[in-house]
Amino acid sequence: MTTEVAPIVTRRLAAQEPWTLQSYLSDGGYGALRKALTMPRQEVMAEVDRANLLGRGGAGFPAGRKWSMLRKAEPVYLVVNGDESEPATFKDHLLIERDPHQIVEGTLITAYAIGAAQAFIYVRGEFALGLERMIQAVEDAYGHGVIGANIFGSGFSVDLVVHPGAGAYICGDETALLESLEGKRGFPRIKPPYYPAAIGLYGAPTVVNNVETMSNIPWIVLNGGDAFAALGTETATGTRMFAVAGRVNRPGAYEVELGKNTFRDLVYDPKLGGGVRDGRELKAFVPGGASSFWFGPERLDFSLDESKVKGEGGSMMGSGSVIVLDDTTCAVRAAWRLVRFFHKESCGQCTPCREGSGWLEKIMRRIESGHGRPQDLELLMDVCDNISPGVSWPSRWPPNMTTICPLGPSIPPPVVSSLGMFRDEYLVHVKEGGCPFG
Numbered sequence: 001m002t003t004e005v006a007p008i009v010t011r012r013l014a015a016q017e018p019w020t021l022q023s024y025l026s027d028g029g030y031g032a033l034r035k036a037l038t039m040p041r042q043e044v045m046a047e048v049d050r051a052n053l054l055g056r057g058g059a060g061f062p063a064g065r066k067w068s069m070l071r072k073a074e075p076v077y078l079v080v081n082g083d084e085s086e087p088a089t090f091k092d093h094l095l096i097e098r099d100p101h102q103i104v105e106g107t108l109i110t111a112y113a114i115g116a117a118q119a120f121i122y123v124r125g126e127f128a129l130g131l132e133r134m135i136q137a138v139e140d141a142y143g144h145g146v147i148g149a150n151i152f153g154s155g156f157s158v159d160l161v162v163h164p165g166a167g168a169y170i171c172g173d174e175t176a177l178l179e180s181l182e183g184k185r186g187f188p189r190i191k192p193p194y195y196p197a198a199i200g201l202y203g204a205p206t207v208v209n210n211v212e213t214m215s216n217i218p219w220i221v222l223n224g225g226d227a228f229a230a231l232g233t234e235t236a237t238g239t240r241m242f243a244v245a246g247r248v249n250r251p252g253a254y255e256v257e258l259g260k261n262t263f264r265d266l267v268y269d270p271k272l273g274g275g276v277r278d279g280r281e282l283k284a285f286v287p288g289g290a291s292s293f294w295f296g297p298e299r300l301d302f303s304l305d306e307s308k309v310k311g312e313g314g315s316m317m318g319s320g321s322v323i324v325l326d327d328t329t330c331a332v333r334a335a336w337r338l339v340r341f342f343h344k345e346s347c348g349q350c351t352p353c354r355e356g357s358g359w360l361e362k363i364m365r366r367i368e369s370g371h372g373r374p375q376d377l378e379l380l381m382d383v384c385d386n387i388s389p390g391v392s393w394p395s396r397w398p399p400n401m402t403t404i405c406p407l408g409p410s411i412p413p414p415v416v417s418s419l420g421m422f423r424d425e426y427l428v429h430v431k432e433g434g435c436p437f438g
């Protein structure tokens with residue numbers, strides 16, 4: 001049974017025109033900013049640290065710790081990542097479209113806490129409506145005096161720019177995003193330095209945080225880090241939005257308490273996913289976005305806790321997208337589609353990612369279209385091993401990397417999972433010269 005807690009980040013999404021400044025102010029909007037500006041910066045940071053808010057963009061790094069890791073130098077920048085382009089991941093765009101002021105307020109508080117006088121919100125270019133509302137929200141917030149010089153007479157000043165992306169998935173990677181923001185091609189940067197906190201935008205120390213991460217900040221400031229940490233469990237605090245997609249009765253984005261709820265709740269609760277479509281059997285599910293290793297039905301009772309999903313499950317909750325496959329879904333086709341996506345989106349800098357994704361895509365297409373060879377199964381594993389050495393089934397976390405950014409090791413999981421769980425299905429494709437699912 002899903003635990004009932006008051007939502008944090010989605011609490012206003014169903015309100016009347018919740019994206020307007022008037023609606024936000026009538027719900028107490030910018031009260032958290034006012035409060036934060038009366039607190040010493042370190043205290044704001046300490047509250048977020050106490051909340052143990054893990055970043056909601058994929059890597060799950062604690063926000064408070066990230067802020068405290070900033071190299072001591074001036075200037076310092078804050079960049080909010082609203083690029084959200086992974087297949088079946090659709091939580092951030094709702095926050096952008098329906099509650100942009102909540103993101104703006106979280107951004108302003110964070111800018112204050114880290115001492116940034118300039119912040120950016122990077123929004124995926126295809127989010128036409130989201131961009132329009134975000135730009136309007138920032139304009140209205142300037143007009144209301146919550147962005148700009150000497151906010152609420154506190155002496156704190158900050159500027160905020162909304163920057164549209166240009167439709168490249170790779171620009172969601174924080175270092176590619178920074179390149180893009182600097183007006184260059186969205187190529188992920190070579191590591192080290194490992195974190196933009198050391199060398200980020202224009203070479204300056206930079207915090208990059210996800211849109212949902214930012215949306216939690218006003219609540220944490222108003223209610224305290226301890227109140228946030230009291231939700232969920234010790235290792236998985238607060239709530240999180242999940243995009244539930246694929247063969248479910250109620251695909252959608254849902255905010256649930258972490259740690260105490262399970263994947264079964266997300267898929268079967270009548271108020272959430274509502275069960276598998278047409279009463280079919282659940283065959284498998286992708287627990288954390290396109291790049292995560294798949295889970296079988298025996299893992300439905302895993303709690304929504306990143307440490308457990310990684311440690312015991314060998315996968316991740318990643319971008320917060322759960323994709324359900326039922327017994328009418330062809331595992332080969334599902335994996336091929338994901339590989340095709342990564343192949344198209346590879347930026348091409350690293351040979352294993354650029355060439356490997358292309359080879360995998362071709363082999364999988366060959367198998368799915370009925371021209372597969374028995375040796376293709378080993379060939380697929382071999383190519384995967386070249387992209388992410390040691391990759392195996394059952395999976396383990398984290399995968400090894402040979403590439404500049406994590407997109408490389410994101411490619412093998414759909415292949416290795418589908419091969420590991422449904423090898424027979426691959427063999428039938430090869431033997432019968434086509435897809436048994438039609």
Ligand SMILES: Cc1cc2nc3c(=O)[nH]c(=O)nc-3n(C[C@H](O)[C@H](O)[C@H](O)COP(=O)(O)O)c2cc1C
Pocket residue numbers: 054055056057058059060061063081082083084085086169170171172173174175208209210211213405406407
């Ligand atoms: C290929 C790729 C795509 C990514 N896409 C996104 C994205 O769309 N949004 C996002 O917040 N993080 C994305 N990330 C993760 C970011 O690099 C970064 O970890 C995140 O924005 C940090 O925010 P957080 O700490 O609040 O989670 C992506 C990473 C990779 C490697």
Ligand code: SF4
Pocket residue numbers: 170187188345346347348349350351353354403404405406407408409
């Ligand atoms: S892993 Fe792929 S997407 Fe990432 S930098 Fe290398 S080629 Fe580009």
